[in-house]
Amino acid sequence: xxxxxxxxxxxxxxxxxGRAVALALLQAGYRVVLTGRRAEPLxxxxxxxxxxxxxxxxxxxxxxxxVDQLFATIQDKFGRLDLLFNNAGVGAPKVNIEDIxxxxxxxxxxxxxxxxxxxxxxxxxxxxxxxxxxxxxINNGSISAHAPRPHSAPYTATKHAITGLTKxxxxxxxxxxxxxxxxxxxxALTELSARMATGVLQAHxxxxxxxxxxxxxxxxxxxxxxxLPLSTNVQFMTIMATNMPFVGRG
Numbered sequence: 224x225x226x227x228x229x230x231x232x233x234x235x236x237x238x239x240x241g242r243a244v245a246l247a248l249l250q251a252g253y254r255v256v257l258t259g260r261r262a263e264p265l266x267x268x269x270x271x272x273x274x275x276x277x278x279x280x281x282x283x284x285x286x287x288x289x290v291d292q293l294f295a296t297i298q299d300k301f302g303r304l305d306l307l308f309n310n311a312g313v314g315a316p317k318v319n320i321e322d323i324x325x326x327x328x329x330x331x332x333x334x335x336x337x338x339x340x341x342x343x344x345x346x347x348x349x350x351x352x353x354x355x356x357x358x359x360x361i362n363n364g365s366i367s368a369h370a371p372r373p374h375s376a377p378y379t380a381t382k383h384a385i386t387g388l389t390k391x392x393x394x395x396x397x398x399x400x401x402x403x404x405x406x407x408x409x410x411a412l413t414e415l416s417a418r419m420a421t422g423v424l425q426a427h428x429x430x431x432x433x434x435x436x437x438x439x440x441x442x443x444x445x446x447x448x449x450x451l452p453l454s455t456n457v458q459f460m461t462i463m464a465t466n467m468p469f470v471g472r473g
Contacts, residue, residue, distance in 0.1 A: 228276065230301045231449070232256045232293075234284050234342055235311030237264025239413035240363065240441055244308055247442035248449065249274050256297055258282045259311065284311050284338030294345035303353040306449050307346040309339040310363040312381075317374040328377050335381035336388070343392055343403075350401050357400030357453050361445060362389045366409035366461070366469055372423070386459075393458065402456040404448055409463030411438040425468065434464040 235241035236257035265279035350358035371379035392403035412435040
């Protein structure tokens with residue numbers, strides 16, 4: 224294993240976009256810490272990579288103690304962190320806003336917003352203290368950081384908040400040579416989004432099939448952002464299936 228290759232942390236690495244990004248980083252030569260709550264999918268990604276640079280570490284990003292232990296493990300094993308892809312997230316049941324329970328709301332906020340904040344904190348503390356100083360944080364914002372789908376208040380609220388978090392990290396961490404950007408993804412085909420190919424509720428109340436894009440395009444976009452020198456930053460990138468209903472009416 225090359226002990227001089229950059230170190231990346233991918234949260235929610237066991238499935239979907241996290242899996243695709245982790246594999247792209249591994250193929251590009253990164254040492255990658257794969258994080259999620261379940262060991263089985265993390266180990267499957269490590270095995271699929273065909274390298275010895277994949278390091279599965281189970282953690283719950285919504286829990287401060289778990290995140291602290293995750294970053295202590297990174298510090299002990301690698302002594303530095305060059306990239307955080309803040310990707311872990313969950314949704315809530317598709318119900319009217321007035322029918323969302325507090326527990327459902329809290330689950331989404333804890334995973335999507337608090338989890339991203341806690342992991343960013345851990346990354347910043349490590350990046351500002353390491354030599355050479357600095358690193359990059361990429362937050363997964365989603366198209367929902369711009370426009371909601373029907374019955375998605377918890378998810379949409381947290382993704383709008385991620386935009387504020389991204390801007391705050393960018394501003395506050397310039398002095399540490401830490402770059403922070405956000406990728407907003409629309410309709411990437413994964414095992415978690417396959418249902419969208421059969422029909423999605425639209426704003427006017429009808430269900431319609433939506434175009435999808437290959438998740439590898441997302442992984443390649445994140446890799447491009449990650450590989451830039453720290454003197455250059457993609458602050459916000461929107462990548463989406465060309466014909467999905469986002470711009471315009473409907």
